[in-house]
Amino acid sequence: MDCKRASELTMKYFDQTINDFEKKELDCHITACSTCRLDFQWMREALEGVEELEDFEAPENFEIEVLEQLDLKRYEPKPVPSKIQFWLALTVPCVFAILSIGFYIRFGTIDWKDGYTGAVSFMRVIDLGNRMYGLLGLTGKALGETFFVFIKALKYMSAFLNSRMGIYMTIVAFLCSILVFTQYVLIKLTDVFGYRGGRSYEK
Amino acid sequence: MLQDLDHKIIEDVLQGDGDKFGEIIGRYKNGVYSICMRMVGDAEEARDLSQETFIKAYNNLLKYNPEYKFSTWIFKIATNLSIDYLRRKKHQALPLDEKLSMPYDTASAEDMYLHRCNKDEIERVIQELPPDYKALVILYHKEGLSYQNICDVMKLPMSKVKNRLHRARSMLKERLKEIKEEESIWTAKELQS
Numbered sequence: 120m121d122c123k124r125a126s127e128l129t130m131k132y133f134d135q136t137i138n139d140f141e142k143k144e145l146d147c148h149i150t151a152c153s154t155c156r157l158d159f160q161w162m163r164e165a166l167e168g169v170e171e172l173e174d175f176e177a178p179e180n181f182e183i184e185v186l187e188q189l190d191l192k193r194y195e196p197k198p199v200p201s202k203i204q205f206w207l208a209l210t211v212p213c214v215f216a217i218l219s220i221g222f223y224i225r226f227g228t229i230d231w232k233d234g235y236t237g238a239v240s241f242m243r244v245i246d247l248g249n250r251m252y253g254l255l256g257l258t259g260k261a262l263g264e265t266f267f268v269f270i271k272a273l274k275y276m277s278a279f280l281n282s283r284m285g286i287y288m289t290i291v292a293f294l295c296s297i298l299v300f301t302q303y304v305l306i307k308l309t310d311v312f313g314y315r316g317g318r319s320y321e322k
Numbered sequence: 323m324l325q326d327l328d329h330k331i332i333e334d335v336l337q338g339d340g341d342k343f344g345e346i347i348g349r350y351k352n353g354v355y356s357i358c359m360r361m362v363g364d365a366e367e368a369r370d371l372s373q374e375t376f377i378k379a380y381n382n383l384l385k386y387n388p389e390y391k392f393s394t395w396i397f398k399i400a401t402n403l404s405i406d407y408l409r410r411k412k413h414q415a416l417p418l419d420e421k422l423s424m425p426y427d428t429a430s431a432e433d434m435y436l437h438r439c440n441k442d443e444i445e446r447v448i449q450e451l452p453p454d455y456k457a458l459v460i461l462y463h464k465e466g467l468s469y470q471n472i473c474d475v476m477k478l479p480m481s482k483v484k485n486r487l488h489r490a491r492s493m494l495k496e497r498l499k500e501i502k503e504e505e506s507i508w509t510a511k512e513l514q515s
Contacts, residue, residue, distance in 0.1 A: 130488050130491070133491065134469075134484075158495065161495045161496075161498060161499045162491060162492075162494075162495045164440075164498065165444065165447070165491070165494045165495045165498045166463055166491065166494070168440055168441065168443075168444035168498075169444055169448065169459060169460075169463040169464055169494070170463050170464065171441070172360075172441060172444060172445070172464055173441075174352040174353060174355075174356040175352065175355055175356045175359045175368075176352060176355075177351035177352050177354075177355040177369075177372065178355075178365075178369050181347070181351050181355070181369070181372075181373070182344050182347045182348055182351065184373060185347050185373050185376045185377065186341075186343070186344055186347070188373065188377055189340065189343065189376075189377060189380050190340075191340030191341060191343075192338075192340060193340060193380070193381070194335060194336050194337065194338050194340060194383070195338035195340070196337070196338055
């Protein structure tokens with residue numbers, strides 16, 4: 120047996136998967152080969168040393184510190200809603216839905232010109248309320264959307280201004296505005312003080 | 323038996339008795355703390371990591387598979403957290419304490435002295451291993467996990483676990499040999515002077 124095989128058997132020995140025959144084989148080799156014998160002894164010393172190491176003691180109050188950080192109610196069963204609550208939750212919207220449908224069929228579809236009964240007045244008030252509510256909703260929505268578009272425009276603008284092209288465009292726009300402003304001032308000077316700049320202008 | 327007791331406690335916790343998790347902590351705190359300590363080599367970090375291990379275990383208790391031992395599962399969490407920590411921080415583990423960097427100063431009786439020196443050297447050698455190898459040596463030789471359990475813990479194929487553990491053993495052996503040889507040279511010099 121060569122030393123490579125002995126090394127494999129040494130690993131098997133420490134894995135505790137070595138059989139009797141292999142054990143004898145290894146035994147014979149390490150008796151004859153001093154290098155493998157020393158390797159085996161060093162390995163045994165190292166691994167037995169690891170096995171004999173004692174556990175470290177966890178710090179004081181370790182349990183308390185951990186428990187303080189846990190949500191101890193995490194696995195508590197959640198309260199199941201009672202049957203009464205369930206049926207109440209189901210019945211109330213149903214009753215209101217049926218009443219609404221009834222009211223609509225009875226009063227919502229009649230010709231209003233027939234006369235103003237109390238019920239018709241009530242329905243008109245409700246109708247007005249609904250219209251106001253709708254109007255408010257629409258106004259809110261329009262304002263919200265405008266605001267949203269404004270914010271989005273600002274966002275795009277800032278992105279554009281931060282880009283290289285945006286910077287160039289800003290410089291060009293700045294120079295143009297200086298040019299326009301200068302032109303404006305010159306025209307005003309011509310108008311107000313009659314400065315002609317070498318040419319004739321009508322005042 | 324111990325396993326059954328663990329499963330019973332876990333069932334109680336899952337049924338809403340959160341306080342019972344304290345028993346699990348009491349049972350495994352030293353084991354988990356030791357793994358973290360040997361992995362990172364720093365008492366404060368080991369304390370944080372072992373606390374994090376128990377918090378993670380508690381929050382994921384529904385994912386625990388009772389087919390496996392609870393110890394395997396919690397050691398897996400501790401090992402993975404420690405490896406993550408070491409990778410994140412690229413932390414070169416320091417000696418466990420001052421004693422370990424000067425292991426020859428206080429022993430009086432020769433046997434005690436030699437025994438403690440040997441333990442300290444082993445601790446030092448473990449600290450010097452790369453994180454993955456360190457985890458394998460601790461889990462297999464110290465915590466007594468099987469190859470299969472280690473495969474589950476490290477999420478590695480069996481062949482890789484075996485190869486790495488064999489390499490880790492060789493590194494451990496070589497380093498211990500070097501240290502002992504250095505020591506014997508040092509002792510010889512001391513005797514001569």
